[in-house]
Amino acid sequence: MGAFSGGYTGRFLRVDLDQRQVSVEETPDPRKWLGPRGWNALIGWNEVGPGVGPFDPANRIVFSVGPLVGTCAPTSGRTTVSTLSPRGYPRPMWTSASMGGYFGAELKYAGYDGLVIQGQADAPCYLLIEDEQVTLEDARDLWGKGVYATEQALKARHGAQHQIATIGPAGENRVRFASIIHRLNNAIGNGGFGGVLGAKGLKAIVVRGTGGVRIADPVGFLEAVRYVWNLTKGGIGRVGRPDAGYPAVACAHACSVRCVTRIKPLEDRYGTKANLAMIKCVDQSWEGGSHPEYRGVSLRGEALHVPRPTGLGKPGLDLTNLANDMGLTTWAYDTWYRYLGALGELGIGEVCGQPVELSNPDWWRDWIVKVAHREGLGDDYAEGLARFYDKHQIGPRYLAEFIESAGSRGHGWHREGRAMEPHPSPFWEYSALLYAVSTRDVTPSTHDFFFLNWLYGYPKTPKDPSEISLPLQELAERVYGSRKAVYPGDEYIEHVTVWHQHRAIIKDSMTLCDWVFPVMRRGYASREEAMADKGSLDGDTSAEAVLYRPCTGIELDISEMERPIAERIVNLERCIEVRNNGRCREDDEAVIPHYQWPEKTDGTHLSADAHEFRALLDRYYDLRGWDRQTSWPTREKLEELGLEEVARALEPLRVPQMAVGR
Amino acid sequence: MTETFVHENIQATSPARESLPKAKGRVVFDPHWCRTCRVCEVVCSIAKEGQARPAVARINISFNEFASVDPISATICFQCEDAPCIAACRVDAMVREARTGAVVVLQDKCVGCMRCQKACQWGVPKQHPDRREALKCDLCSDREGGPLCVEMCPLSGKALKYEPDYYTRGNGDGRV
Numbered sequence: 001m002g003a004f005s006g007g008y009t010g011r012f013l014r015v016d017l018d019q020r021q022v023s024v025e026e027t028p029d030p031r032k033w034l035g036p037r038g039w040n041a042l043i044g045w046n047e048v049g050p051g052v053g054p055f056d057p058a059n060r061i062v063f064s065v066g067p068l069v070g071t072c073a074p075t076s077g078r079t080t081v082s083t084l085s086p087r088g089y090p091r092p093m094w095t096s097a098s099m100g101g102y103f104g105a106e107l108k109y110a111g112y113d114g115l116v117i118q119g120q121a122d123a124p125c126y127l128l129i130e131d132e133q134v135t136l137e138d139a140r141d142l143w144g145k146g147v148y149a150t151e152q153a154l155k156a157r158h159g160a161q162h163q164i165a166t167i168g169p170a171g172e173n174r175v176r177f178a179s180i181i182h183r184l185n186n187a188i189g190n191g192g193f194g195g196v197l198g199a200k201g202l203k204a205i206v207v208r209g210t211g212g213v214r215i216a217d218p219v220g221f222l223e224a225v226r227y228v229w230n231l232t233k234g235g236i237g238r239v240g241r242p243d244a245g246y247p248a249v250a251c252a253h254a255c256s257v258r259c260v261t262r263i264k265p266l267e268d269r270y271g272t273k274a275n276l277a278m279i280k281c282v283d284q285s286w287e288g289g290s291h292p293e294y295r296g297v298s299l300r301g302e303a304l305h306v307p308r309p310t311g312l313g314k315p316g317l318d319l320t321n322l323a324n325d326m327g328l329t330t331w332a333y334d335t336w337y338r339y340l341g342a343l344g345e346l347g348i349g350e351v352c353g354q355p356v357e358l359s360n361p362d363w364w365r366d367w368i369v370k371v372a373h374r375e376g377l378g379d380d381y382a383e384g385l386a387r388f389y390d391k392h393q394i395g396p397r398y399l400a401e402f403i404e405s406a407g408s409r410g411h412g413w414h415r416e417g418r419a420m421e422p423h424p425s426p427f428w429e430y431s432a433l434l435y436a437v438s439t440r441d442v443t444p445s446t447h448d449f450f451f452l453n454w455l456y457g458y459p460k461t462p463k464d465p466s467e468i469s470l471p472l473q474e475l476a477e478r479v480y481g482s483r484k485a486v487y488p489g490d491e492y493i494e495h496v497t498v499w500h501q502h503r504a505i506i507k508d509s510m511t512l513c514d515w516v517f518p519v520m521r522r523g524y525a526s527r528e529e530a531m532a533d534k535g536s537l538d539g540d541t542s543a544e545a546v547l548y549r550p551c552t553g554i555e556l557d558i559s560e561m562e563r564p565i566a567e568r569i570v571n572l573e574r575c576i577e578v579r580n581n582g583r584c585r586e587d588d589e590a591v592i593p594h595y596q597w598p599e600k601t602d603g604t605h606l607s608a609d610a611h612e613f614r615a616l617l618d619r620y621y622d623l624r625g626w627d628r629q630t631s632w633p634t635r636e637k638l639e640e641l642g643l644e645e646v647a648r649a650l651e652p653l654r655v656p657q658m659a660v661g662r
Numbered sequence: 663m664t665e666t667f668v669h670e671n672i673q674a675t676s677p678a679r680e681s682l683p684k685a686k687g688r689v690v691f692d693p694h695w696c697r698t699c700r701v702c703e704v705v706c707s708i709a710k711e712g713q714a715r716p717a718v719a720r721i722n723i724s725f726n727e728f729a730s731v732d733p734i735s736a737t738i739c740f741q742c743e744d745a746p747c748i749a750a751c752r753v754d755a756m757v758r759e760a761r762t763g764a765v766v767v768l769q770d771k772c773v774g775c776m777r778c779q780k781a782c783q784w785g786v787p788k789q790h791p792d793r794r795e796a797l798k799c800d801l802c803s804d805r806e807g808g809p810l811c812v813e814m815c816p817l818s819g820k821a822l823k824y825e826p827d828y829y830t831r832g833n834g835d836g837r838v
């Protein structure tokens with residue numbers, strides 16, 4: 001491992017549930033792999049071969065934390081988790097997710113950069129990490145319990161300062177959209193990782209650390225923190241909400257911005273009077289409703305109306321809590337309401353002989369519990385909408401595909417499972433390209449460009465570049481190198497996409513918040529402060545490196561983090577898909593049918609043969625150094641990135657190009 | 663160690679207290695503004711021990727999601743006027759710093775017996791996890807700019823405030 005004097009601990013924990021053995025190994029070289037996304041991909045490539053399924057003992061689930069975690073670097077308290085996710089559709093895919101809370105910082109204080117879990121326990125157990133002391137404990141008494149009761153029992157047993165990540169019944173029963181919950185509702189949520197822990201028989205991870213994170217240059221580091229905090233203090237929307245009332249918590253260690261979080265007391269039904277730190281964003285759709293409806297006609301003349309989830313008021317809040325307690329992603333309401341609601345409008349009020357009552361909280365309560373326990377029809381719902389449709393074929397196929405399909409890798413389309421949320425051009429094109437080359441809903445690690453569309457007056461597509469504000473055009477030039485990046489159309493979108501993919505890797509490797517980094521625009525603590533600085537969009541896109549250098553003592557600048565490090569990681573993640581799943585251009589193009597639906601505001605379609613999108617994909621592959629026909633990273637590109645062994649391993653799999661053409 | 667013992671111990675050493683410097687300021691914590699980022703813990707430990715390590719921080723923040731009352735709280739010294747920790751110390755390692763009025767631990771004298779912790783109503787002084795030594799807030803008395811945690815708190819002046827005249831302006835009572 002390369003020399004460093006702070007940030008990293010240099011130690012990685014490995015837990016083998018088959019052998020019930022725990023070992024410590026060296027953290028892969030930070031100079032080559034930077035942090036979590038790189039380490040996790042390396043473990044995925046080296047250890048999760050073709051033929052391994054998400055619920056197999058051979059699958060790995062990796063929890064890791066970047067060099068800034070546990071420090072006071074703004075928003076740095078996040079944990080990145082990667083595994084072969086059962087949610088991937090049509091095939092499980094190697095996927096990453098992240099969560100806030102205190103778990104990551106505590107893992108670092110215990111002395112570890114990361115934690116790999118492999119194998120399968122012969123009886124339910126939980127992992128207890130107390131600094132050097134790492135043991136597997138009996139969890140038979142916790143198996144079957146909800147998240148809240150489990151967390152409370154473990155805190156009572158081990159101490160209030162122990163940090164806990166746990167699954168609920170949904171994870172135990174391998175529901176494909178089960179979550180891993182920490183601190184009651186920080187979640188590895190929509191990625192669908194809960195079932196992986198469930199299959200391993202690991203109910204929870206309990207961690208307590210009393211050690212520290214070394215800082216290479218403490219004075220310089222505090223100076224960097226002051227500088228970056230001053231840039232980023234606003235969080236989402238770049239304006240903080242200090243008038244939160246009491247109590248109010250931010251979602252991660254070292255973040256003080258209550259973006260859209262709030263705390264609500266739980267009902268007594270969970271056997272606890274816990275306060276719930278609720279992440280409002282999509283969670284709140286159960287209570288107050290979700291994003292708009294969608295109405296359109298496809299190129300093929302298919303008419304579609306996808307209703308807006310209306311929300312259920314106060315009982316909806318209780319349902320959010322129930323979903324968290326069962327360990328189901330709270331995005332489920334949005335996806336399933338849209339599908340079942342659209343069926344209702346088509347006169348289909350029953351599913352497999354069972355009535356659907358979307359405005360009845362009791363129906364939803366029953367639905368959540370049955371899905372989490374895979375009872376009756378809940379067993380089919382638990383497979384996710386795409387697989388559910390494949391089995392039952394209720395309603396038109398294009399309806400199900402519009403909400404969740406192979407093109408969206410089995411996640412809700414657009415913006416993290418909100419079923420759909422058409423954006424103005426060029427954000428629509430950007431989103432489509434990201435989906436095409438991803439393994440999950442992509443927005444969780446690439447919010448930043450989408451946020452710019454607020455400056456457009458979302459959801460309007462400008463008719464002419466002259467309608468686009470000058471500061472936004474200047475920002476595009478400064479950050480992406482061209483004003484065309486924010487013009488309608490796709491002329492420069494491949495560059496924007498590559499830039500954000502790299503920056504997502506860097507952010508997930510530090511580990512920082514996606515709503516704040518990269519700092520393309522500065523933030524403000526209050527509306528007043530923002531008004532006083534009207535018009536300025538100045539940020540600092542090198543903020544990660546500004547924090548990284550004094551923390552670790554490693555002299556890396558942001559351009560080196562982008563290329564070759566982040567580029568190397570993007571390529572390695574792609575190679576896992578290529579080797580394990582035969583990922584090819586056809587898979588990437590599965591995004592096209594969705595992309596061809598009209599835009600919300602101007603009703604335009606792509607051409608029937610989608611040559612515009614195919615050309616964009618060509619330009620993206622060229623920029624990446626990937627083969628246009630196969631979509632695979634070329635041997636030359638892999639060798640250039642120092643991935644010679646990976647290149648060699650792929651060589652026998654390379655098939656004659658003729659066989660792969662469209 | 664019984665309460666009676668501590669009490670007697672305070673009584674026994676109290677005559678010396680007239681000559682000690684008086685309480686002046688303290689850090690004031692307001693849970694209504696705190697977002698539980700715990701940056702204060704980290705910067706305290708960086709300043710005092712050179713690494714980000716809450717276990718040795720002289721301030722700690724707790725967010726207890728299971729507490730229906732006061733889920734957000736802080737553990738930090740009030741630097742109270744009637745500091746029983748000073749009296750409880752049998753090796754004279756606890757002294758009042760003249761400029762800020764902070765009660766500070768003299769590292770070279772402290773033997774880590776933790777009598778100070780037992781004497782404190784809130785149990786604020788804590789034991790160093792690696793050394794036999796008590797740790798408590800000294801208001802960064804060696805620093806011109808006041809306590810670093812207050813300066814670095816993202817909600818500085820709201821969640822954490824330094825009031826250098828808290829006990830001298832006439833309305834201090836050592837409680838939040």
